[in-house]
Amino acid sequence: MNFIQELQWRGMIQDIMPGTEEQLKKEMTCAYVGFDPTADSLHIGSLVPILLLVHLQKAGHKPIALVGGATGMVGDPSGKSEERNMLSEDELNKNIIGVKSQLEKFLNFDSTLPNAAEITNNYEWFKTISFLDFIREAGKHITVNYMMAKDSVKKRLESENGMSFTEFTYQLVQGYDFYWLYKNKNCKLQMGGSDQWGNIVTGTELIRRKSGGEAFAFTCPLIKKADGGKFGKTEKGNIWLDPNKTSPYHFYQFWLNASDSDAFNWIKIFTFLTESEIQSLITEHEINPSERKLQKKLAQELTIFVHGEKEFQKAVETTEKLFSNTKAPAESLSVEDLNSIEGIVKSEFDKNKMVNGVDLLSFLSENNIFESKGAARKMIQNGGVSINRQKVSDPNMNVGLDHLLHDCFMLIQVGKKNYYLINVL
RNA sequence: GGGCAGUUACCAGAGUGGCCAAAUGGGGCGGACUGUAAAUCCGCUGUCUUUCGACUUCGGUGGUUCGAAUCCACCACUGCCCA
Incomplete structure (x- = not known):
């Protein structure tokens, strides 16, 4: 099963550009995903893009994780109904360091591998580009008409909050990233959440118009809860990947508490279990849903993936002490x-x-x-x-x-x- | 620069002199039911407090009034339209 097929049965592909699968079959392909440094830790919303990179590397292709030091200074309007607050440079730098160190845990950077992972920060190339350079280099190739046709822009133009020029520019800035990576790292594929489709396409368009090259893209669906609620939020706020912000126990509990219908979808997306393993888990689960085998497996796989075996064991122990026998008197502890x-x-x-x-x-x-x-x-x-x-x-x-x-x-x-x-x- | 509309609690949004700590919906939290699920139903949701009550809130500042989210003046911000 190739990379795309793998993601397809897992329900991780929303939109895909024609020719993407062929490109991946043809040669080892370098692909990237961007991460916004909006906080000093990633949260579980970033897990899906991380998994895309991991799957990609497993399939023998080369992953690049891009930390948006530059794009973070602009603010992505996608999916936002209001102008974002700008982060100060200090905060941004702190966030970049945090995010980078987390990403490093999930990919293989062994430089002897032909498809060793890389992390870059788009501030590296943006810091030397002047405003005039940019509008001549990038801006000239993309019409405002084209940019305004994007959903993220259209929605904001219709809303009463409007949109600043800064955010309007965002897609160009991100598009330029793709172009830069294409030029300098031979990166031909961009992946991301489906809200990124518009930005990504601007990138492939820029590559086509500036250098006549062909680049590819696909997006994965945004994770939602079956009841329509926000994914990854609890009473305590975001579920972070940083164990100091969300303890492994709470992390484990989050997945354990998934509803049945969420667990059905999530186990495919968030674990590396094979189709048949998942199928038999689902069958078992349906025989006796109250055992919540699916949720337990989901929580196990993810806690190990993010925090490691040892922390997982501790989380399970705590869980058992607190929940396995809630009717028993507390003295039994x-x-x-x-x-x-x-x-x-x-x-x-x-x-x-x-x-x-x-x-x-x-x-x-x-x-x-x-x-x-x-x-x-x-x-x-x-x-x-x-x-x-x-x-x-x-x-x-x-x-x-x-x-x-x-x-x-x-x-x-x-x-x-x-x-x-x-x-x- | 001109005209118009707006700014209310986490969000959306009603209220247009006293009955307003401010309707309603969403969200959040808690309870019952259950499987540490979903759906459903119930309660809480400005702060502090022994249910009494006290205090702070309706963009800001001043004013009118016994009394203002509500009226007046000025300022700030936002949006739309025209230049």
């Missing part, structure tokens, strides 16, 4: 169990303050489980707080030493899935 739980929020509390009992509301807000007593009160009244797996009903209650597990712990739950472990010393 040993001191060791509690001590070794990783990834959940932990804090410490002074035992002396507890000897005479502390009122629960102050206790919860002092431990930063809630921002204020009022918030804690509301949540308790809504039935959303448990101590040591016992639901709390009286907001005015006191907690004291008799609430401690093994004389030193309190396990607090907000909702079903948010755990806090307080070590009382």
Whole structure:
């Protein structure tokens, strides 16, 4: 199965330019994907483009990950209904460093390979181009009419927010990247999310008009949840690839919590399992959906891919302690169990303050489980707080030493899935 | 430079002198049901607070008034149209 066929059955191809498959069959082809340095870490939304590169390299082609140091200074209007805030150069530099170091984990850069991966930053070539050079070199070849016909531009022209010249220029800047890579690295293919189609095509157009060359492209569908919700967001915000921003446990939990219909699609897109492996997983899942084999496998594969085997094991351990036997009394968790739980929020509390009992509301807000007593009160009244797996009903209650597990712990739950472990010393 | 429209909570959007902490929808959070799912139903959603209440909010600043998101003046920003 070739690269394109592989992606096709996985549902990872949305639009594809004619001739792309032939080009890939013909020779080892260099292809690139751009990553926006909008934060100092990538989040799971970037996983799909990363996977495109990984699949590409596996198929024997050469991947380039481009970090948009220059394009990040402009701001991509695609899919945005409003003008973006510009990042300061400091922030941008910080972000570029973060993003780069993450990308390095997923690709093989071994320079003895003919298809060794590369990372570039388009600031490298843009920093020396003057504005006049650019409008003569790039701008002259693309008409405004052409640029305005793009969806991303059209939508913004119709909206009441309008669009700055800066963002309007974005597609040209990105298009020039492709041209530059084509010229200097013989890069003939650009991949990306389907929202990038317009920008990508401007690139192939620029290559055609400036050098008469032929370049190719395809895009993958943007990941959505089956219920139409945003992908990759939870109550805590984005799911990041950086373990300091999203712990491996929370990362694992995110995938574990996928709905059935999402899991069906995601397992194909986000794992490297073969078609038949996936087919049998789906069959098993359908026999007994409550086991959630699909979700478990999905979460496993991804946690290992992003954080490694060891972190995956820890995430599973924590998950089992917290969820495998939720009806069991909290005492069934040993001191060791509690001590070794990783990834959940932990804090410490002074035992002396507890000897005479502390009122629960102050206790919860002092431990930063809630921002204020009022918030804690509301949540308790809504039935959303448990101590040591016992639901709390009286907001005015006191907690004291008799609430401690093994004389030193309190396990607090907000909702079903948010755990806090307080070590009382 | 001229004309017009607008700026309300996370978003969209109603409100046009007191009954407004501000309708409604979406989103978010919590609960019930369940499989740590989906769908559905219920509650919460400015801040603080012992339900009382206090405080801060409707682009900004001043003013009119017993009382302003609402009226007036000026300013700022945004969009559309004309030059």
